[in-house]
Amino acid sequence: MGWTAVSCALALTLLLAGTASADAGHFGISFRDCPETASSGLQAALDAAYGRVNGTFGTCPDHVEVVIISDGAMDKVGKHVDSFSGWNKEFSAIVLRNSSINNCSSLPVLASHELTHLAVNEMLSKKDPSEYHWMEEGICTWISREPLDDADVSHYIVGHGFLDTAGIYDAIKSEDCAVSKNGYMQSYSLVKYMERRYGLEIIKKLLECPEESFDAAFLQCTGVSFASFYGDWKTRVMASGRE
């Protein structure tokens, strides 16, 4: 999470080499470059996040490695990054910033955000997901209940200009925090509007739809063209962003 969050499989592999983790439930927890602090709050937050994300999607990996790294090590990934995740068919991990694990307001958000990435990656792995990537950060931000005010988000989007879905994904990937924040906000706002209009199931249906064209999947799942939906979203954001 964070505007410059990255999934870095190579870094994760290096990070986990020789790591001994303590297994508990779905999680193997280990500490790197920071003191091992037995936090019952950490386990409870992970379990609660797993229950919620898996209850929503049913696709969380059975076992997830959780690696806690020092603030200094996380700063090398990005000063604004508090967590990131890595997923492939054999292995799933989330990495958390050490100072975040005792923060009882942000830890549940971080844990849910990263577990949602893992659940979404599992669903998208069954097709070429390139046209769906723009949704991912929005889904994770929304499912993790990041405390964002709708009017603030709309105001922000109006102020920065609307992006199409390719533009949203390009912005998300940017290493410039201000640019990537804009991508996150627009992905979040579109995903939330989709949920409001069609219900939670629409997100799952789209991710699981075998159709690789996003527009074709959207039409198939909703009966409405994405262009028309996007136009409605834009109108709504402009109205609430001006308030």
Ligand SMILES: [Zn+2]
């Ligand atoms: Zn993320």
